[in-house]
Amino acid sequence: MNHRFIPLSVPNLKGNERNYVNEAIDMEWVSTGGAFIDRFENAVKAYVRSEGAVACQSGTAGLHLSMLLCGVGSDDAVIVPTLTFIAAVNPVRYVGAEPIFMDCDESLCMDPEKLKEYCETCCKFLDGKLIDASGRHIKAVLVVHVFGNLADLEMICDIAEQYHLKVIEDATEALGSYYLSGRFAGKFAGTIGNVGVYSFNGNKIVTSGGGGMIVSQDMELLNHAKHLSTQAKSDDVYYSHDMVGYNYRMTNLQAAVGLAQLEQIEDFIDRKKQNYCCYLEHEINLIPFRKEIRPNYWFYAYLSNNRDKLIQHCTEQNIQVRPVWQLIHTTTPYLNSTNFKIERALYYYDRIVCLPCSSNLCVDDIARVVQIVKEQERLSL
Numbered sequence: 172m173n174h175r176f177i178p179l180s181v182p183n184l185k186g187n188e189r190n191y192v193n194e195a196i197d198m199e200w201v202s203t204g205g206a207f208i209d210r211f212e213n214a215v216k217a218y219v220r221s222e223g224a225v226a227c228q229s230g231t232a233g234l235h236l237s238m239l240l241c242g243v244g245s246d247d248a249v250i251v252p253t254l255t256f257i258a259a260v261n262p263v264r265y266v267g268a269e270p271i272f273m274d275c276d277e278s279l280c281m282d283p284e285k286l287k288e289y290c291e292t293c294c295k296f297l298d299g300k301l302i303d304a305s306g307r308h309i310k311a312v313l314v315v316h317v318f319g320n321l322a323d324l325e326m327i328c329d330i331a332e333q334y335h336l337k338v339i340e341d342a343t344e345a346l347g348s349y350y351l352s353g354r355f356a357g358k359f360a361g362t363i364g365n366v367g368v369y370s371f372n373g374n375k376i377v378t379s380g381g382g383g384m385i386v387s388q389d390m391e392l393l394n395h396a397k398h399l400s401t402q403a404k405s406d407d408v409y410y411s412h413d414m415v416g417y418n419y420r421m422t423n424l425q426a427a428v429g430l431a432q433l434e435q436i437e438d439f440i441d442r443k444k445q446n447y448c449c450y451l452e453h454e455i456n457l458i459p460f461r462k463e464i465r466p467n468y469w470f471y472a473y474l475s476n477n478r479d480k481l482i483q484h485c486t487e488q489n490i491q492v493r494p495v496w497q498l499i500h501t502t503t504p505y506l507n508s509t510n511f512k513i514e515r516a517l518y519y520y521d522r523i524v525c526l527p528c529s530s531n532l533c534v535d536d537i538a539r540v541v542q543i544v545k546e547q548e549r550l551s552l
């Protein structure tokens with residue numbers, strides 16, 4: 172067996188990345204200041220049509236800042252999905268709050284019906300505050316747009332408004348996805364809630380090596396985000412600080428890579444769409460994206476009744492595949508947290524196998540993955 176290794180999701184760095192990094196080095200601006208940071212922020216802002224954008228060190232850092240920006244503090248609670256990457260949830264604990272875990276719907280994103288039921292039947296709404304069974308003030312709902320799909324934000328935003336919850340969009344996997352119809356037609360993932368966060372980690376649709384971006388329609392909130400991310404430094408000469416801040420600002424080198432990547436995002440999405448359709452043409456039934464959106468086709472989720480055997484077989488054949496994340500309410504740090512009627516997420520957890528989805532995947536690679544998957548699925552019948 173000497174087949175080429177087919178990775179799950181790797182970056183595609185054939186644009187201006189090298190030129191821009193060289194430019195940053197030639198200018199000798201490599202750290203947390205420099206022209207590429209502004210250019211990258213402006214490019215993201217223009218692409219997703221937000222009021223502004225603040226670049227930071229990672230998606231996780233952006234989510235941590237979002238908790239602070241939404242006033243989430245110790246003894247508060249935040250409603251979160253269980254089917255997601257743990258980086259979405261840990262920031263709730265960073266600020267001393269508790270997560271409350273929700274199930275997913277068929278889009279793999281938070282189930283709005285169960286969210287509503289939870290708020291109606293397990294909480295009290297007192298003096299304009301939603302209070303959970305242990306007396307915590309639920310301040311926000313954190314929505315994750317899983318795999319580039321979009322959550323049902325129409326319904327979730329209505330529930331949030333009714334119960335005075337802030338909406339934090341973890342759009343780390345969904346840069347480029349937008350609604351085609353409905354109340355939010357034309358709006359991009361990340362730009363609808365109070366605050367949205369993107370990630371530019373190496374496996375995301377565009378990468379800056381590592382990095383994140385906070386977007387919002389509220390400039391005051393964004394200015395505060397920038398302040399917090401730069402050690403809450405109020406002036407550059409005397410270094411006065413009015414609060415505890417963080418070293419969360421993106422570097423110029425990261426922004427140079429990120430800007431070059433963003434220039435190519437629509438090409439990446441086109442390729443990912445073609446590859447997604449190619450799997451479907453070969454009768455590999457990937458979980459569909461919602462009809463009413465333009466997804467970014469970031470990750471491809473295949474449902475198998477023999478998840479572990481399929482993973483083993485692909486691995487032996489030099490094809491990298493992966494199950495979905497361990498459900499967060501079952502991970503050690505969150506075993507004692509509240510969860511509400513989690514059913515569908517268990518079903519998906521048992522069956523999802525993520526298939527190779529890099530934008531530089533070629534037709535032959537897909538044919539090989541298809542052949543190996545079908546081989547194993549026939550054996551398991």
Ligand SMILES: *Cc1c(COP(=O)(O)O)cnc(C)c1O
Binds near residue numbers: 231256259371381383
């Ligand atoms: C990647 C990811 C993050 C974290 O982003 P980093 O930039 O790696 O810190 C958060 N949430 C979800 C759902 C992600 O997929």
